[in-house]
Amino acid sequence: METLGAELSQDAAAGIYDQGLDRNAANSAPLTPVTFLKRAAAVYPLKTAVIHGTQRFTYAQFHERVCRLASALKRRGLTRGDCIAVMAPNIPPMLEAHYGVPMMGGVLNSLNIRLDARTLAFILEHGEAKVLLTDREFSPVIKEALELTQARPLVVDIDDPLAEGGELLGALTYEDLLAEGDPAETFDDPLDEWQALSLLYTSGTTGNPKGVVYHHRGAYLNAVGNMLTFGLGRDSVYLWTLPMFHCDGWTFTWAVTAANATHVCLRKVDPAVIYPLIRDEGVTHMCGAPIVLTLLAHAPAAVKVKFPQTVDCATGGAAPPSAVIEAMEANGFRVIHLYGLTECYGPATVCAWQDEWAGYDLQKRSGKMARQGVNYLTLEAAVVMDPETMTPVPRDGETLGEIMLRGNTVMKGYLKNPKATAEAFRGGYFHTGDLAVCHPDGYIEVKDRSKDVIISGGENISSLEVEEALYRHPKVLEAAVVARPDEKWGESPCAFVTLHEGESATAEDIIAFCREALAHYKVPRSVVFGPLPKTSTGKIQKFVLRERAAEL
Template identity: 45%
Template sequence: METPLSPLDFARRARRLYADREAVIDGERRFTYREFFERCDRWSSALQKLGVKPGDRVATIAPNTHAHLEAFYAIPQIGAVIVPINFRLTAADFAYILKHSGAKVVCVHADYLDAVDSIRDQVPGVEHFIAFSGPKVGWTNYEAMLAASSPDFAPAEVVETEMIALNYTSGTTANPKGVMVTHRNTAMNIMGHLMHTRITAADRYLWVLPMFHANGWCFVWTITAVGGRHICIPKADPRLIFETIKSEDVTLLCAAPTVLISIANVPENVRHGAPRGVRVFTAGAPPAAATIERVEGELGWEITHVYGLTEVSPIVTISEPRPEHASLNPAVRAVIKARQGVEYLANAEVRVVDDEGKEVAQDGATMGEIIIRGNAVMKGYYNDPAATAKAIRNGWFHSGDAAVVHPDGYIEIRDRWKDIIISGGENISSVEVEGVLLRHPAVQESAVVGLPHEKWGETPQAFIVLKPGAETTPEALRLFCREHLAHFKVPHGFEFIAELPKTATGKIQKYVLRGGRANITRQ
């Protein structure tokens, strides 16, 4: 007797056990699980009337709202695939992802309707445009659609190895790749969360982490699995976070290290009255030990560091606390918590290996690449067999992250083999930024690397070689980039140099730009 593994099975259980419990809080709107699932069912019914069939893609562009949360149930329970898109991207990025994914329907928050309208002629495959909020000509109103729909729909048969979500992530090339995440992938990740993190029906989860980010690290389904409360806020504003924590008695949240830094730096009058004991899961970039120590010491919150990638659904390790850690000096304990940690149970096997595929010594010094295999690893990159074959070799997913293993078995990332810049939990392709800079009439060559930043973890820094006789300024380049890139991808600094450091074969030596900058000849 086998049944397919899927978050939808956890939803089935929640319907039966938690129908009268409060499920979602979004501003003035509050729904019980019965009301929440009825809304999901009405949307499923409406999508089927629009012609959405199993395997079809339905894209979303929205912040953390109840409607966006409903999408993670309404879409997969009819066998369709949700494509949650990063709302911080540009209209051109929206067009690329909508075309590449083959989205049949796109559902958009009011703040992004104009951006999508501007690229409608570029996405002829999109048949239906649904506005999550706000009336707009040419768009179907979401609430009106639900009100006119019946909660009766035809549920699809779940195949655990088929996609539940198509998550786009920036790689080392300019165009993002579509990560095919299956029902089984997400179900195993959820069970890993539940085994390691003590989440229960008593928890009140604050949506600080964007739902689009690897399906909210699977917390869109995890909280429901135990009958907890989802508390939605539209943006990760530190003041709003504290106000909501206090007013809704929040017990749990996820946040990138950059958000932790902003939380740690709010004025005392804002944080006053915030409850102690709030549990916070952080990932997206290695958090600074000092940040962990400060948040735990000053606020009395409990930080848990987890690690993963979109390609592994997305969490595979946790800096798991051990009894012997409790007696350590807070500063020492924070250093351990800043490590990526040990494997999640049942999710995946994680190793750090050398160039020959042999595991590195557990000495805290010998570096290798993190590789992963098991239940959490993606099905592959959508419509990109070459990238899939490059990432998954001999049954192992190669992360591109360089790490060491400590004597206690805890993994710690030391660097990245890739040139991806992780700023505030967001991936930035240096190649994409360089490509934009090269379109500027004064730029002859450009190289972009990530440099450390106190707030964002790291930020892009551009090194520019100008064309002979050409002139420009850092501010002019910054404005040029802002016209062509999502704002978080714009370099924080621009440095003009006479030539880029290169190998004999002409490859740019980015490690020189990152560390050995004394060797650079400046203009």
């Protein structure tokens, strides 16, 4: 045996396990989240899958509607790789699109319902949308966007019974489109699990948003990671307080179905609606930005109905203050802190609970829970490294580095932007741009944002985009925008403005001007006039402005 082992090289020894053992249809299938619904409908056909107001869809009905959508799109001439955009809140058609579009090989483009017409026009054109499914409540902004873009998608109106106002813009409704489809039609699996599944836009740090491309493999794995991390099971009931347009609902659009759990749709985040829904539908899980937690924690006592179960509530972005965590716990919620970006399918790390934390006082426990934590099981690595040397920083809780990610749940790249893609993947890791420390226990904690992105109510706001709008004001000489702490939104844009000599303006004038150029959530809530602090080379010192903004 020793002689035989010595004669075989490592390469040859490894090779015998590959010879004649090829990948084929019997032993390999591309990972795709579409299979989650197929299985759920086969195993639990009569189980309630989707709840929306008085509407109830079983998994069999959910699957049939998805198959109809896929079939109808195919019959309309849509083929593999075609982009289908959706402008809708958390309602059944939005959820169905997350299955029907990739089922027929298309690429889903979930649009942020808070965006302005000009940005939406850019996205429709840049993503080359062939079909636009749009809820009638958003018809004013969509109508304007369609006038501003060269894209000419087939417009299909979602006439949701719970929508408020709006007109029908297209030639047919969503239900008309479903009627065109054959629920018995079959579809091929993706040619490869690397095939594009969805397209999502992130403002990043430039005026024009970047198109983040997801693949089937990443969506499948991140959904499984969510299911395991969040403890979703067959008896779970998930309330859609997180927008499905955010990273495809952080991939919970697929994770909830993978667990054979129940989706509870929600058009708007309203504590007066959420509390009764939690009680009446037996909600066990929900997600949302810190602002959602703040709204629920500080809701009027009259709307805070009691419910017997403990609701697991995952949040991302800036950590909620200890007072909010305490109030959430008092009202029946258990807060779980996640961290991620659009580029990594939403959650990439979790502040994994340690049993000894239960014995800590609230302040100490909140400090532990507020950290961004450790990598998901389905992510290869989340590390804090020096971006120049690409070496990990010491685990001392003090040395700053950049959070970098690597694994199957990182995007394919930015659509039509090879330069930005190459820069993001420099050194074999995805560079998040978030500055953090690594604690002795290996847990990551974000300390600052190197790209000056303002996160307001869970939305990314580019400071450069807001500054560009300010510079278009005829009276503005110089402008700089930084994040200011905001009790309601977490952060809000604060503008520091220097006017041309001899000119005068009020904060109200500047804000009104920005409202004409930007989505309202991007508009500065504070305006400070005066000279801007600069370095000897003339660069604006934003760290000084952030300190000033915090004191306002």
